[in-house]
Amino acid sequence: MATALFGDSVKRTEDPRLITGRGKYVDDIRLTGMTHMAFVRSPYAHANIRSVDTSAAANAPGVLTVFTGADLQEQLGGLPVAWLLPDLKQPPHPPLAYETVRYVGDAVAVVVADTAYQAADAAELVDVDYEILPAIVNAEAATKDGAPQLHSEAENNIAWDWNISGGDYDEAIKDPDVIVIKQRIVNQRLIPNSMETRGVVADFDSGRGNLTLYTSTQIPHFVKLLYSLVTGHPEQKIRVVAPDVGGGFGSKISIYAEEIVCGIVSKQLGRPVKWIESRSEAYIATTHGRDHITDVEIAGKKDGEIVGIKVDVYANIGAYLSTFAPLVPTWLFGLMLGGVYKMPNVVCRVWGVFTNTTPVDAYRGAGRPEATFLLERMVSRFAQEIGRDPIAVRRKNMLASHKNGRAVTTGVMYDSGDYKGNLNKALEIFDYRGFRSEQRAARRAGKLLGVGISTYIEITGAAPSAVASSLGAQAGLWESSNVRVHPTGKITVYTGSSPHGQGHETTLAQLVSSELGVPMEDVEVLHGDTDQGPFGVGTFGSRSLSVGGAALFNSLGKIKAKAHTLAAHLLESDPKFVTFEGGSFAVEDIPDKSMTFQEVAGAAYGAANLPPGMEPGLEEISFFDPTNFTWPFGTHICVVEIDEDTGQVSLVRYVAVDDVGNVLNPMIVDGMVHGGVAQGIGQALTEQAVYTDDGQLLSGSLMDYALPSADMFPMLEVDRTVTPSPVNPLGVKGAGECGTIAASPAVMNAVIDALAHLGVKHMDMPATSEKVWRAIRDAKETQRAARAAARRS
Amino acid sequence: MTVEITVTVNGTAHTATVEPRLLLVHFLRDVLDLTGTHVGCDTSQCGACTVHLNEDAVKSCTVFAVQADGTEVTTIEGLADGESYTPVQQGFWDEHGLQCGFCTPGMIMTAEWLLKQNPDPSEAEIRAGLAGNYCRCTGYQNIVNAIGAAAKAGR
Ligand code: FES
Numbered sequence: 001m002a003t004a005l006f007g008d009s010v011k012r013t014e015d016p017r018l019i020t021g022r023g024k025y026v027d028d029i030r031l032t033g034m035t036h037m038a039f040v041r042s043p044y045a046h047a048n049i050r051s052v053d054t055s056a057a058a059n060a061p062g063v064l065t066v067f068t069g070a071d072l073q074e075q076l077g078g079l080p081v082a083w084l085l086p087d088l089k090q091p092p093h094p095p096l097a098y099e100t101v102r103y104v105g106d107a108v109a110v111v112v113a114d115t116a117y118q119a120a121d122a123a124e125l126v127d128v129d130y131e132i133l134p135a136i137v138n139a140e141a142a143t144k145d146g147a148p149q150l151h152s153e154a155e156n157n158i159a160w161d162w163n164i165s166g167g168d169y170d171e172a173i174k175d176p177d178v179i180v181i182k183q184r185i186v187n188q189r190l191i192p193n194s195m196e197t198r199g200v201v202a203d204f205d206s207g208r209g210n211l212t213l214y215t216s217t218q219i220p221h222f223v224k225l226l227y228s229l230v231t232g233h234p235e236q237k238i239r240v241v242a243p244d245v246g247g248g249f250g251s252k253i254s255i256y257a258e259e260i261v262c263g264i265v266s267k268q269l270g271r272p273v274k275w276i277e278s279r280s281e282a283y284i285a286t287t288h289g290r291d292h293i294t295d296v297e298i299a300g301k302k303d304g305e306i307v308g309i310k311v312d313v314y315a316n317i318g319a320y321l322s323t324f325a326p327l328v329p330t331w332l333f334g335l336m337l338g339g340v341y342k343m344p345n346v347v348c349r350v351w352g353v354f355t356n357t358t359p360v361d362a363y364r365g366a367g368r369p370e371a372t373f374l375l376e377r378m379v380s381r382f383a384q385e386i387g388r389d390p391i392a393v394r395r396k397n398m399l400a401s402h403k404n405g406r407a408v409t410t411g412v413m414y415d416s417g418d419y420k421g422n423l424n425k426a427l428e429i430f431d432y433r434g435f436r437s438e439q440r441a442a443r444r445a446g447k448l449l450g451v452g453i454s455t456y457i458e459i460t461g462a463a464p465s466a467v468a469s470s471l472g473a474q475a476g477l478w479e480s481s482n483v484r485v486h487p488t489g490k491i492t493v494y495t496g497s498s499p500h501g502q503g504h505e506t507t508l509a510q511l512v513s514s515e516l517g518v519p520m521e522d523v524e525v526l527h528g529d530t531d532q533g534p535f536g537v538g539t540f541g542s543r544s545l546s547v548g549g550a551a552l553f554n555s556l557g558k559i560k561a562k563a564h565t566l567a568a569h570l571l572e573s574d575p576k577f578v579t580f581e582g583g584s585f586a587v588e589d590i591p592d593k594s595m596t597f598q599e600v601a602g603a604a605y606g607a608a609n610l611p612p613g614m615e616p617g618l619e620e621i622s623f624f625d626p627t628n629f630t631w632p633f634g635t636h637i638c639v640v641e642i643d644e645d646t647g648q649v650s651l652v653r654y655v656a657v658d659d660v661g662n663v664l665n666p667m668i669v670d671g672m673v674h675g676g677v678a679q680g681i682g683q684a685l686t687e688q689a690v691y692t693d694d695g696q697l698l699s700g701s702l703m704d705y706a707l708p709s710a711d712m713f714p715m716l717e718v719d720r721t722v723t724p725s726p727v728n729p730l731g732v733k734g735a736g737e738c739g740t741i742a743a744s745p746a747v748m749n750a751v752i753d754a755l756a757h758l759g760v761k762h763m764d765m766p767a768t769s770e771k772v773w774r775a776i777r778d779a780k781e782t783q784r785a786a787r788a789a790a791r792r793s
Numbered sequence: 794m795t796v797e798i799t800v801t802v803n804g805t806a807h808t809a810t811v812e813p814r815l816l817l818v819h820f821l822r823d824v825l826d827l828t829g830t831h832v833g834c835d836t837s838q839c840g841a842c843t844v845h846l847n848e849d850a851v852k853s854c855t856v857f858a859v860q861a862d863g864t865e866v867t868t869i870e871g872l873a874d875g876e877s878y879t880p881v882q883q884g885f886w887d888e889h890g891l892q893c894g895f896c897t898p899g900m901i902m903t904a905e906w907l908l909k910q911n912p913d914p915s916e917a918e919i920r921a922g923l924a925g926n927y928c929r930c931t932g933y934q935n936i937v938n939a940i941g942a943a944a945k946a947g948r
């Protein structure tokens with residue numbers, strides 16, 4: 001392998017192990033004396049625990065020990081929240097319930113046995129006597145008087161009542177030219193479904209008092225910190241390892257009960273403990289996403305000018321506050337309600353509501369998909385109401401391009417953007433005009449064809465820490481890097497970000513190679529092991545390159561500077577006459593006076609001849625905290641065809657033109673867009689978590705939850721515009737979530753467009769065949785009735 | 794009760810005494826320590842556990858180890874010969890057909906079988922052939938491309 005450059009589609013260095021079955025995920029870890037844990041979970045959504053009889057389980061074959069919530073109550077503490085809001089209600093969240101269970105899946109006891117089969121068998125024998133209580137699953141209903149109450153700390157089940165506003169919406173709609181369109185929109189609950197479920201191996205070393213936790217997480221360093229805070233185990237005696245992680249999509253950014261319990265039990269037992277979540281268990285025990293009931297109003301004039309948006313949201317947060325639950329439906333949602341539009345007036349109020357359901361936290365996009373769906377759906381709806389083209393309306397309201405900061409109504413500053421330029425490129429690729437005439441012809445032939453568009457913007461790359469802290473973050477959100485150049489000139493990089501499919505081993509090595517002119521294979525990228533590098537933050541919110549990559553870039557800058565000084569010293573030249581190119585330092589105009597980077601590294605460690613005051617060695621650490629978030633944007637256009645007889649929606653074409661700033665590895669960014677779009681399409685067309693009124697999850701397995709499969713998709717047409725970000729030295733923006741954010745509204749706008757001539761104006765996701773079929777039937781019924789009424793009059 | 798079985802895995806015969814309820818996937822992973830075959834679900838949907846049993850691609854979470862007695866099983870570990878990958882493996886690498894890699898062993902084993910049945914599949918046939926395998930990362934596009942590339946390389 002040669003050196004790689006910024007912008008090359010370098011093939012992934014992770015892949016050789018993963019395509020040959022030699023990856024190492026948590027379930028692949030085997031330790032001497034390892035035991036297996038199974039959780040006993042509540043089958044009821046709301047109940048008091050009268051008693052727990054563990055005797056039969058304790059006597060079952062292979063069982064080593066059984067613990068109930070009451071047994072561990074003292075040592076376990078409560079699970080913390082990492083983001084606070086004003087007047088946030090924080091009821092206790094015990095890792096194992098001991099008095100009351102509040103959702104199906106709430107853990108009440110654990111069984112540890114020699115084998116996983118024995119642990120699962122014995123878990124069935126734990127006899128819990130429940131007093132069943134009334135349950136509530138709908139967030140709006142949960143706030144009403146008389147609804148079952150989950151926590152005494154949260155009156156009417158309300159955890160928070162948060163709002164944000166800019167401009168003066170009420171004043172703006174007094175204008176007689178302004179029309180207001182109201183719609184209730186349900187953004188359904190989703191289940192993340194990373195293909196690797198969660199899992200933990202805890203290994204307590206009683207000799208040193210050290211605990212190692214292998215866990216399938218996006219945030220190993222936070223797990224270390226929070227484990228220490230929850231249990232009192234000293235932080236320097238905890239090592240957390242996220243090995244190969246099989247996807248996360250936000251569902252692995254929380255500290256989970258199982259991580260705490262496995263650690264505590266390993267310590268008690270003096271043996272390693274493994275717990276691997278089954279898929280059905282994941283459906284109830286791993287956080288869900290979305291679940292908003294929203295009343296939205298959009299206001300605008302007949303000429304297409306949009307004057308404001310008003311939003312009231314019941315955000316279902318499930319039975320307890322998950323780690324980042326207070327952040328997702330508030331700031332990550334409310335800040336985005338202006339979109340790429342001038343949008344002078346914004347009002348938003350969000351109630352966070354406890355219900356007897358699995359806790360809700362981040363799921364790919366986290367807050368931005370919900371906001372973008374409302375906005376992009378309502379902009380198209382507004383265009384439909386005033387009889388104008390949805391693209392013309394978007395264009396009329398779009399922000400002008402800017403390179404270095406544009407303040408918007410929600411109080412934030414977009415970093416850079418060329419929204420119209422991006423839209424134009426997408427329209428060119430798509431051939432919008434051509435499509436409209438095709439659509440007219442199709443309608444005449446009795447075919448239902450529709451086009452949908454979304455012109456989104458989103459927020460990625462958290463930090464800046466000071467801003468995040470003022471909004472409620474309980475931890476800094478910078479990122480760290482460590483670059484260790486070995487005496488041979490080979491390089492080990494540690495990043496505080498924590499990949500789970502993003503390909504950091506490739507892209508970060510590529511960045512090193514491109515900066516230092518060393519071959520890719522000379523660079524080893526480590527991550528996800530808290531003993532191998534400085535404290536880090538992790539991978540979520542599309543931050544790894546714009547924050548973590550920037551931290552690496554800065555470390556490389558320090559390495560280059562030191563190597564440069566040393567090289568100049570050794571070459572007996574003024575540093576300003578020394579150049580660094582293609583991995584070697586040379587004195588200008590003196591052809592044979594040069595040293596390779598590797599030779600300089602050797603000299604730094606040999607330390608025989610260092611400039612005065614220079615320390616030996618070549619190793620640097622940087623912590624990067626940007627001045628702003630990054631704000632990727634783009635245009636997605638989708639064509640659907642609907643089968644009138646069955647309501648089946650088929651995707652005909654999908655064009656995605658994103659702007660994520662500079663692109664380090666286009667192949668990897670394209671892949672992220674594909675995966676993101678697929679998840680957004682999944683939400684639009686098939687996916688939905690369904691609870692019964694008494695809190696049983698009906699869509700509780702892969703048999704019942706419609707995960708998208710390969711035959712649902714056409715080949716996505718992916719392209720880009722490039723507007724570099726001014727807030728990090730690489731000029732990059734987050735790319736991991738934009739596809740998901742953009743896709744759902746694009747698809748739903750296409751579905752509505754296909755049915756618009758029948759008078760259909762809105763439909764909640766997912767647009768299943770049944771729902772679409774009913775909408776067509778109802779619309780035709782209405783049209784028939786209207787015709788009949790017209791004939792009569 | 795336990796049963797003695799002999800299964801030839803990746804060309805090597807293994808004899809072991811197992812519980813009749815032991816799933817083939819757990820036999821491979823826990824008895825033989827071949828952890829390349831993954832478990833992604835408990836309802837036979839995800840396909841992460843796909844292996845070849847004699848001539849068929851099977852979901853090894855849906856076969857008991859005792860049913861595999863006397864058979865030949867090929868797992869993801871049995872495909873490559875050192876660093877020389879099969880066209881399907883090479884296709885996955887070249888076309889960026891994986892991200893987190895968790896579905897990948899099952900996808901590759903399915904694709905190998907698919908191309909044996911149909912060496913020159915259309916895009917639609919590839920997509921239909923993946924009906925029993927879920928991937929949450931890639932949106933399938935580059936998996937389809939990878940299999941297409943492998944088909945081309947194999948021709
Ligand atoms: S593990 Fe999911 S199909 Fe076998």
Ligand code: FES
Pocket residue numbers: 195246247501890891892893894895896897927928929930931
């Ligand atoms: S690559 Fe992650 S599930 Fe397929």
